[in-house]
Amino acid sequence: MKIQYFSDTDTLAIELTSKPVVSTDAISEDLILDYDKEGKVVAITIDNCSKNVDAVNLQALNLPLLSV
Template sequence: MKIQYFPDTDTLAIELTTQPVVATDAITDDLILDYDSDGKVVAITLDNYSKNVETVDLQALGVPLLAA
Protein backbone atom coordinates (compact mmCIF):
# COMPACT_ATOMS: atom_id res chain seq x y z
CA MET A 1 0.00 0.00 0.00
CA LYS A 2 1.24 3.46 -0.86
CA ILE A 3 -0.24 6.75 0.33
CA GLN A 4 0.90 9.98 -1.33
CA TYR A 5 -0.12 13.58 -0.89
CA PHE A 6 0.42 16.06 -3.72
CA PRO A 7 0.32 19.61 -2.28
CA ASP A 8 0.34 21.30 -5.69
CA THR A 9 -3.05 19.74 -6.51
CA ASP A 10 -4.23 19.09 -2.91
CA THR A 11 -4.71 15.42 -3.81
CA LEU A 12 -4.44 12.34 -1.60
CA ALA A 13 -3.75 9.15 -3.55
CA ILE A 14 -3.99 5.73 -1.94
CA GLU A 15 -2.67 2.80 -3.94
CA LEU A 16 -3.97 -0.40 -2.34
CA THR A 17 -2.25 -2.82 -4.72
CA THR A 18 -0.07 -2.82 -7.80
CA GLN A 19 -2.74 -4.53 -9.91
CA PRO A 20 -3.40 -2.70 -13.19
CA VAL A 21 -6.37 -0.34 -13.27
CA VAL A 22 -9.01 -1.38 -15.81
CA ALA A 23 -11.91 0.82 -14.73
CA THR A 24 -12.39 4.13 -12.93
CA ASP A 25 -15.51 5.46 -11.24
CA ALA A 26 -15.95 9.05 -10.09
CA ILE A 27 -18.07 8.62 -6.97
CA THR A 28 -18.22 12.41 -6.47
CA ASP A 29 -16.37 15.36 -8.00
CA ASP A 30 -13.57 14.75 -5.47
CA LEU A 31 -13.61 10.97 -4.90
CA ILE A 32 -12.36 8.55 -7.54
CA LEU A 33 -12.10 4.77 -7.26
CA ASP A 34 -9.97 2.60 -9.56
CA TYR A 35 -10.75 -1.09 -10.09
CA ASP A 36 -8.83 -4.13 -11.34
CA SER A 37 -10.11 -6.76 -13.78
CA ASP A 38 -11.89 -8.59 -10.93
CA GLY A 39 -13.79 -5.45 -9.91
CA LYS A 40 -11.77 -4.95 -6.73
CA VAL A 41 -10.77 -1.45 -5.66
CA VAL A 42 -7.05 -0.96 -6.27
CA ALA A 43 -6.73 2.80 -5.72
CA ILE A 44 -8.56 5.71 -4.13
CA THR A 45 -8.02 9.35 -5.10
CA LEU A 46 -9.34 12.24 -3.04
CA ASP A 47 -9.09 15.62 -4.75
CA ASN A 48 -9.34 18.83 -2.72
CA TYR A 49 -8.09 16.87 0.27
CA SER A 50 -7.80 19.83 2.65
CA LYS A 51 -11.39 20.86 1.91
CA ASN A 52 -12.80 17.36 2.42
CA VAL A 53 -10.90 16.15 5.48
CA GLU A 54 -11.15 17.99 8.78
CA THR A 55 -8.20 16.40 10.54
CA VAL A 56 -4.58 17.33 10.01
CA ASP A 57 -3.29 14.03 11.36
CA LEU A 58 -3.40 10.89 9.25
CA GLN A 59 -3.46 7.71 11.32
CA ALA A 60 -3.68 4.10 10.25
CA LEU A 61 -5.04 2.19 13.22
CA GLY A 62 -5.49 -1.54 13.14
CA VAL A 63 -4.62 -1.83 9.46
CA PRO A 64 -3.25 -5.35 8.92
CA LEU A 65 -0.03 -5.74 6.97
CA LEU A 66 -0.67 -8.41 4.38
CA ALA A 67 1.99 -10.35 2.55
CA ALA A 68 2.09 -9.81 -1.21
Protein backbone atom coordinates in the same frame (compact mmCIF):
# COMPACT_ATOMS: atom_id res chain seq x y z
CA MET B 1 -0.29 0.18 0.11
CA LYS B 2 0.99 3.63 -0.79
CA ILE B 3 -0.44 6.98 0.30
CA GLN B 4 0.75 10.12 -1.47
CA TYR B 5 -0.23 13.77 -1.16
CA PHE B 6 0.35 16.17 -4.06
CA SER B 7 0.35 19.73 -2.73
CA ASP B 8 0.36 21.33 -6.19
CA THR B 9 -3.07 19.83 -6.93
CA ASP B 10 -4.28 19.27 -3.32
CA THR B 11 -4.80 15.60 -4.17
CA LEU B 12 -4.57 12.55 -1.90
CA ALA B 13 -3.84 9.29 -3.74
CA ILE B 14 -4.22 5.96 -1.95
CA GLU B 15 -2.92 2.93 -3.83
CA LEU B 16 -4.29 -0.21 -2.17
CA THR B 17 -2.50 -2.68 -4.45
CA SER B 18 -0.19 -2.62 -7.45
CA LYS B 19 -2.68 -4.48 -9.67
CA PRO B 20 -3.34 -2.76 -13.01
CA VAL B 21 -6.30 -0.39 -13.23
CA VAL B 22 -8.86 -1.42 -15.85
CA SER B 23 -11.68 0.99 -15.04
CA THR B 24 -12.29 4.22 -13.17
CA ASP B 25 -15.45 5.63 -11.62
CA ALA B 26 -15.95 9.22 -10.52
CA ILE B 27 -18.12 8.76 -7.43
CA SER B 28 -18.39 12.52 -6.95
CA GLU B 29 -16.57 15.63 -8.12
CA ASP B 30 -13.75 14.97 -5.64
CA LEU B 31 -13.73 11.17 -5.24
CA ILE B 32 -12.41 8.73 -7.85
CA LEU B 33 -12.16 4.95 -7.51
CA ASP B 34 -9.99 2.72 -9.70
CA TYR B 35 -10.82 -0.97 -10.20
CA ASP B 36 -8.90 -4.07 -11.29
CA LYS B 37 -10.14 -6.68 -13.78
CA GLU B 38 -12.09 -8.43 -11.01
CA GLY B 39 -13.95 -5.24 -10.11
CA LYS B 40 -12.10 -4.73 -6.82
CA VAL B 41 -11.02 -1.23 -5.76
CA VAL B 42 -7.26 -0.82 -6.20
CA ALA B 43 -6.90 2.94 -5.74
CA ILE B 44 -8.73 5.92 -4.26
CA THR B 45 -8.13 9.51 -5.32
CA ILE B 46 -9.45 12.45 -3.31
CA ASP B 47 -9.25 15.84 -4.99
CA ASN B 48 -9.51 19.06 -2.95
CA CYS B 49 -8.08 17.05 -0.09
CA SER B 50 -7.76 20.00 2.30
CA LYS B 51 -11.54 20.52 2.05
CA ASN B 52 -12.50 16.84 2.28
CA VAL B 53 -10.05 15.15 4.67
CA ASP B 54 -9.39 15.83 8.34
CA ALA B 55 -5.66 15.11 8.06
CA VAL B 56 -4.97 16.68 11.47
CA ASN B 57 -6.60 13.66 13.10
CA LEU B 58 -5.10 11.03 10.77
CA GLN B 59 -4.54 7.73 12.58
CA ALA B 60 -3.40 4.28 11.48
CA LEU B 61 -4.96 1.77 13.85
CA ASN B 62 -4.38 -1.98 13.89
CA LEU B 63 -2.94 -2.17 10.38
CA PRO B 64 -1.65 -5.69 9.72
CA LEU B 65 1.84 -4.57 8.72
CA LEU B 66 3.96 -7.36 7.29
CA SER B 67 7.73 -7.39 7.39
CA VAL B 68 9.27 -7.34 3.95
